Amino acid sequence: MPMKTVMFALAFSALAVTGALAQTDMTEAERDSLHSEIRAYLLENPEVLREAMAVLEEREADEQVAEDQRIVEENIDALYADGFSYTLGDADSPLTIVEFIDYQCGYCKRAHPDVQALLESNPDIRYIIKELPILGPESLVAARSTMAVLENQGPETYATFSDALMRHQGKLTTAVIASIAEESGVNIDEMIALADSDLITERLNATRVLAKAVKLSGTPTFVIGDVILRGYLPKEDMAELIEDVREGT
CATH class of the missing domain: 1.10.1740 (Rna Polymerase Sigma Factor; Chain: A)
Structure with missing residues (x-):
């Protein structure tokens, strides 16, 4: 205070x-x-x-x-069961983590390997990604592209593409996004055809409404069980928070 x-x-x-x-x-x-x-x-x-x-x-x-x-x-349904966000794990998992991301967010990139390591060491956690492009037009292109890939080509190709975008160091441009998509095994024509569709626009708008309801001020934001973590937390501290939430469930 x-x-x-x-x-x-x-x-x-x-x-x-x-x-x-x-x-x-x-x-x-x-x-x-x-x-x-x-x-x-x-x-x-x-x-x-x-x-x-x-x-x-x-x-x-x-x-x-x-x-x-x-x-x-x-907002539990919109957080955990919107029907379109990428989800890793089962609905009956004892703990769910939701992450709001922007592919150009430096702290999202910093948190990404930590989150992946925590998921590997906690295979019973369900993990949900919600794209929230707030850092300019390139962020929006990246979010539309990954969401289109998830819809057209499924969660495995999405996970590869999303991971590659998050690990990319440097500014994202349309050309860079397309190059990373191609390297990730994405069908570029299908991605482009759907990326600017009304369907993707509706889903992005739904996530924006949810972000406002959650009083989100930036990315990354995590919802861990019923705890909201606004911002980056080092891996050890996040692991401790996860254990605290587990003990409270």
Whole structure:
């Protein structure tokens, strides 16, 4: 929590105390004396401010967890069963991870090998990818292309193509995307024919609506069980989070 927010909260509390005191039979001099004593105590015991900050941060974190759980519950079908997103694993898996990605997102690329390693070491996890192109026209071309490949050529070719795009270092252009697609065994003509279709547009729009409902501010964003992780987390920390979610299920 930013220090400005903490100090505002403390100041607000002080004002509330002042208001309460104003309703008592204390004289003005007595109130001034008490205020001076409170100020002196805080100056002599600044750890009280740190304790107050810790309490406020914990309360804020608890409220965020509860809010995220509500968001996941209200959007559970769109998150876990939209009928078109790439899905690895079974619907009856004990834990599902949803990842919102952009193929030009640096943090998505950084997270990608970590996610793959975690999936390999946790084969009982179901994994869902949702394309959310937010970094320009090339991101949109990449997302439309992979979604078209998933529809036309199935999950195996999609997985190869998607993985190659995510591992590519450097700017994506239409020519680069086509080259990676060809190297991934994609039927280019079929991909191009479907990529700009109304079907893909509708699916992209559905994902955008879901992203707004999830209060997504960027990529990558993960939904791990009923926990929303907004941003990149190193592999060890993500593995720990996964275990915490497992223990809570």
